[in-house]
Amino acid sequence: MSTPLSDLERIKIESRYLRGTIAEGLRDPVTNAISDDDNKLLKFHGSYLQDDRDLREERRKQKLEPAYSFMLRARLPSGVVTPGQWLVFDRLAREHANGTLRITTRQTFQWHGIIKHHLxxxxxxxHGALASTIAACGDVVRNVVSTANPVESAAHAVAYEWASRLSSELAPQTRAYHEIWLDGEPLVGEPEPVEPMYGATYLPRKFKIGLAIPPLNDIDVFAQDxxxxxxxxxxxxxxxxxxxGGGMGATHGDPTTYPRLASVIGFVTPDQLRAVAEAVITVQRDWGNRSERKHARLKYTIDHRGLDAFKAEVEARVGFALEPERDYQFDxxxxxxxxxxxxDGRWHLTLQIESGRLADVGERRWLTGLRELAKVHQGDFRLTCNQNVIVANVAADERARIDAIVAAHGLDGYRTHSAIRQLAVACVALPTCGLAMAESERYVPELLPKLEAVLEAHGLRDAPILLRxxxxxxxxxxxYLGEIALVGRGPGRYDxxxxxxFRGQRLNQVYLENVDEAAILEALTPLFARYAAERSTGEHFGDFLLRVGVLAGNVRRIPAEVVA
Known part of the structure; x- marks a missing residue:
């Protein structure tokens, strides 16, 4: 007896290659929302329907529908943005969204607060700026990320080109995007099959690809599918x-879901890369769980079928064996x-953007500052997986002008920020993310000064500690790759x-469950004191906690019941 498909699989089957009734829903003047089925399909086009959760209760009392708007995400391979594109994206943020641009952890932009008729x-x-939103979300290969500064050598540039090529070649081929958003001519009758790699139902879940260039693991390569x-x-x-088989998602209270680090299965030459990438994707397409979405990511497919079996199937599909892995080192x-x-003698300036949010707030005029940079910059911009921006490919004689604009708009905080602030990463969370259980981005400005005060008291202001x-x-x-991480449980409460x-090669462990800020600070204060007094030269915080026995070593990545 076959296992029934999940409801989303039905929606994809009936969607006619991601068309659904999205176009009709956009024209509906009665509501600012679209149907639930179409919202699920809309993700493949790079957008989510959201509502302002801060306003839900008040609007309910007034018998109004929720304050609906759309989040829109671009597909920007390796996070490269030209100055011309930046100016278009900035204008859209001010004219159609909530006046901010947000850099995501996948080297792209999100716009929040777009109402339906502006979408x-x-x-x-x-599209007119020569970018796209197709496959920025959905059960497809998402935006392909790579080490953020690929111009340090000719080899770096070649590696980047492979990331860009994969992003282009592995994108969906459906004409639905052009029909719905760009007024392309619809096909008459049923569309012909147009997805030679994905098929009519695409992948069981999202699929993330990342390319890292040692010694930098700035993309967290082991978090990628x-x-x-x-x-x-x-x-x-x-x-x-x-x-x-990497992946970060889990569900509280469900031990059959868990974060997992990717497993290295071998080495390929550049000319073999496309075939191997497509084989991994299509094995996941054919073997992945289409009944239970919580278990549909590649990591679960590998753990249920076995890494050796999955690798063997990949090799069978490409027709050659992978070579043994080569030596590498991440710092x-x-x-x-x-x-x-x-x-090549050109310069690259990395600026810190707290939580990736480019906005004008008080004297901190970050959105305006980047706009002014885009007006004069002759190179390009590179977004990073840590939510920052690189003003890239600057001629030596242009540095002074760039520095002046940066300073005038308060973008030079990286010069004086504490080490933990420089390394902090946060998701959007409330008020717009429908999955959020607790604050994240909006909590960072409250939490960081309290952590900094404790660290400074112990002489640790400049100690680099990964906070997520x-x-x-x-x-x-x-x-799950933070030396310190807070994972929301409920309002004001976290694990x-x-x-x-510090290299992104070991998962963290739960230290306290479902605790408030006071308990978090109470727990961290003595650990910081110990770290200051007992650390070895160059020893990072996470390594120290394992060495002195605060945390147990050799923790299983996979619950035993999953592989039983």
Whole structure:
């Protein structure tokens, strides 16, 4: 007896390659929302219907529908944005969204607060700027990310080009996007099959690809469904170690869901990469769980079917065996702030954007500052997976002008910020994310000064510690790779997780469950004191906690009942 498909699988089957009735719903003047089925399909087009949860109760009392609006996300391979695109995106944020741009942990932009009749012209304008929103969400290969500064050598640039190529070649082929958003001519009758890789029902769940260039693991390559580790020898790209099965999402109280680090299965040369990537995707397409979405990510497919069996199937589909993995070493997974010179003599300035939110608030005029930079900058911009922005490819004689604009708009805080502030990452959470259980982005400005005060009291202001905040256990901010992480349980309450490593190669562990801020600070204060007094030279906080026995070592990644 076959297992019944999930409801979303039905929606995809009936969608005619992601069309559904989205176009009709956008024209409906009675509501600012669209149907639930169409909202699920809309994700494939890069958007989610949301509502302002701060206003829900008041609007309910007034017998009004929720304050609906749409989040829109771009597909920007490796996070590269031209100055011209930046100016378009900035204008859209001010004219059609809530006046902010948000850099995500997948090197792209989100716009929040777009009302329904502004959604189509916003997407059309993004297309006009030679970008897209297709497959920024949904059960497809999402925005492909890569180490944020690929211009340090010729080999870095070649590796970046592979990431960009994968993003383009693995995108959906349906004409639905052009029909709905760009007024393309609809096909007469039933559309012909147009998805040679995905098929009519696409993938069982989202699929994330990331390419890291050692010694930087700034993308958290082991959090990806498909992680690619560039192997560069004598300034030549030899190929990639292939890691599969990473994923951050989990569900509170359900031990059959868990974060997992990707497993390295071998090495491929550049000319083998596309075939291997497509094989991994199509095995997941065919083997993945289409009945229970909580168990539909690649990590669960691998753990249920076995890593060896999955690898064997990939090799059978490509027709060759993967070579043994090559040696590599990661040093850290943060961003490097300030100016860095590239191999070609051009310069790159990394700016810190707290929680990725570009906005004008008081004297901090970040949105305006980046707009002014885009007006004069002759290079490009690079978004990072840690929610920051690189003003890239700057000529040496342009640095002073860039610095002046940065300082005038309060964008130079990275010069004086504490180390933990420089490394903090947070998801959006409340008020717009429907999954959020607790604050995250809005909590960062409250929490950080309190942590900084404790750290400074122990002489740890400049100690780099990875801090991750998440409003729920789904893991958009990659909290399970934080040396300190707060994962939302409810209003003002979090799981405190500790002990990941600074290179993104070890998951953290639950230290306290469902606690408030007072309990979190009470727990961390003596740990910071111990760390200050007993750490070894160069020892990171997560490593210290394991070495001195605060946390147990050799923790299983996979609950025993899952693989039984």
């Amino acid at each position: 189509k012209p916003t997407i059309a304008a993004i 498909l992680g690619l580790i560039a192997i560069i020898e004598q300034d030549e790209l030899k190929g990639f170690n292939v890691a599969i 850290d997974n943060g961003d490097r702030y300030g100016w860095i010179e590239g191999a 905040l998440s409003g729920c256990p789904n893991g958009c901010s990659r909290p 405190l997780r500790l002990g990941a490593d």
